Amino acid sequence: MITILNEQHKPLAVLDQYFDDEITEQVNGLYTLKFSVYLDDLKSPYITVGNFAEVEGQYFNIVHHRRTRADSGAVIISAECEQVAYDLIYHTYDQFIHTGTPTTLLQYALAGTGFTLDTVEITELVSVEFKEEASVRAIIIAIATAAGGELKFDKYKISLLRRRGREHSVQFRFGKNLLGIVKDVDAKTGTAVTSYEVNVVELRSLPEFAMLEAFELGDTVDIIDEELGINEKQRIIQYTYSPRMRINSKVVIASAILGIQDTIYRLQKTSVAKDKWMYGVKIGPEEGIVQERYDKRAKSIWNADVFKMQKGDGSGSYTDALYFNPANGEYEFSGIVRAAQFIGGSIQIGSNFSVDQTGHMKAVGAEFSGDITASVITGGQVNGTSITGGTVIGATVMTSYYGDARVELRSGYADIGVFSSAPGNPNIFGIVDNYNSATISLPNGGDLIANNNDFEIVAFNGKIEINAPDGVYINGIRF
Secondary structure, three states: OEEEEOOOOOEEEEEOOOEEEEEEEEOOOOEEEEEEEEOOOOOHHHOOEOEEEEEOOEEEEEEEEEEEEOOOOOEEEEEEEEEHHHHHHHOEEOOEEEEEOHHHHHHHHHOOOOOEEEEEOOOOOEEEEEOOOEEHHHHHHHHHHHHOOEEEEEOOEEEEEOOOOOEEEEEEEEOOOEEEEEEEEEOOOOOOEEEEEEEEEOHHHOOOOOOOOOOOOOOEEEEEEOOOOEEEEEEEEEEEEOOOOOOEEEEEEEOOOOOHHHHHHHHHHHOOOOOOOEOOEEEEOOOEEEEEOOOOOEEEEEOOOOEEEEEEOOOOOEEEEEEEEOOOOEEEEOOOOOOOOOOOOOEEEOOOEEEOOOOOEEEOOOOOOOOOOOOOEEEOOOOOOOOOOOOEEEOEEEOOOOOOOEEEEEOOOOEEEEEOOOOOOOEEEEEEOOOOOEEEEOHHHOEEEEEOOEEEEEEOOEEEEEEOOOEEEEOOEEO
C-alpha cells in the first residue's frame, strides 16, 4: 500500500487500490516512484505537490500529478515522486573546495539540509573541488565518485558504501526468467557506453524458489541469450519494479549510465544562463561579463560602459585596482606600473605635484641624488655645500644659517655683511647702501662713510673726515 503524508509526515490517506506503479533506482543516480489511482473524493485531494508518499518504508516527494479522463469516463490521477534526497538539489554552495575523509566532507556538505549521515565504509582521504555554484546533491555524488563508493538513501539518512549489492550466481537466461532484452549503445557523451535493458520475471515471488533467485540493485549477475550470442557477467546499475507485486521487472545492466540528476547537473554547468556562474564566469544584464576567482581574491567586470579589475579580501568585498570608463575619459589604477616608456600630456598626482604639457613641474618638495642642470634658479632660500652656475637670483644668499658665522647678501639697497659666531653675532664687516648712503662698517663700531662726495672715517669714537673740495680736517682742524 501507499500512504500519503503531510509535510510533518503525518498520515492523510492510505491507497490500497492503485496501478501502473513502479519504483526506479540507479546506483548514485535517480530514485523515483510512479503510481496511478482512480479519482476518489475522499483520498484524491491529498495527492498534491508538497505532500509525501510512503512506500516500502521510504519517503518520496510528490513532485508532479495530472488528471486524465479515460475512454470509460473514469478520471485517472497519475503521480510522479522523487525520493526525498532529491531535495538536496535545491541546497547549494557558491563553491566547495575541500580535502578530507568522506565522513568529514559529507557532514560538511549536509550541514543545515535536514539530512544526516549514517554508515560510511570508506576512510581514505579524498579531494572535491567545485569552483562555481553547485548543489549539495551534485557535491555528495562527487564525494562518492572521488571515494570510489556508492550512495544509499534511507528517508533522510545517507550512507556511503564501498559497493552496493553482491556477486552471486543469479542468471538472467532467455527461456528461464528473461522475457526481453535490448542492447543500447550510447556515445552522446563522447565515449560509447553499452548497456542492456532486460525484462525479467522475478522468480523470488514463486514459492518453489523461496527467494533463491532474488537480486537487488548493484548485484553482479549473468546475462545469457544463446541466440543473440550474449553470455556476460555485469552489474545491475538500475532496477525498476512494482512495489505492489514484484513479478515483471526491468533492470539495466552496464558499467555506467547517466542518471537524471547527473544530466540536470551537466545541463546546468554547460548551458550559459542569465546571471548564473559557469566556471567562474557570469553573464547578465546588470554588470555584463563578470569573472571571479573561486577564493574571491580577484574579480573582473566588463561591459560597454566600464572595465574593472578588482582586488578582493576573500569575503566578497572588492576595491577597484584598474578602472576604465571611456565615456567619461576616466582611467584609474592603484598599484605598481612598470613600462619602458610613457608618452602623454600632463601628470597630476594628488594636489601637490603636477607636470603640464609644456614640461613645467610643480611640487612641494623633492630630493635628488644626481646632477641638476639649469640656466636659472629662482627661489627664497638655497642650502647646499656647493653652488655652481651662471646666475643665482634670490632674496638672500647666506653661507650658513642665522646665528652662525657667515657671509650674507640681502636683496635691496646692496647690503653685504660678515658676521662672527660670537654671542650676539656682532658684525665684523659690512657695506650698507641704504639708498645712496654708502656705509662701510669695521669691527668694534669703526665706520668708513662716504656721503655726497664726502669721505668720513669714524673709529673708537674718533673721526677722520676728508672733504676734498673744502680741504682736509684732522680732529676738527681744517688743513
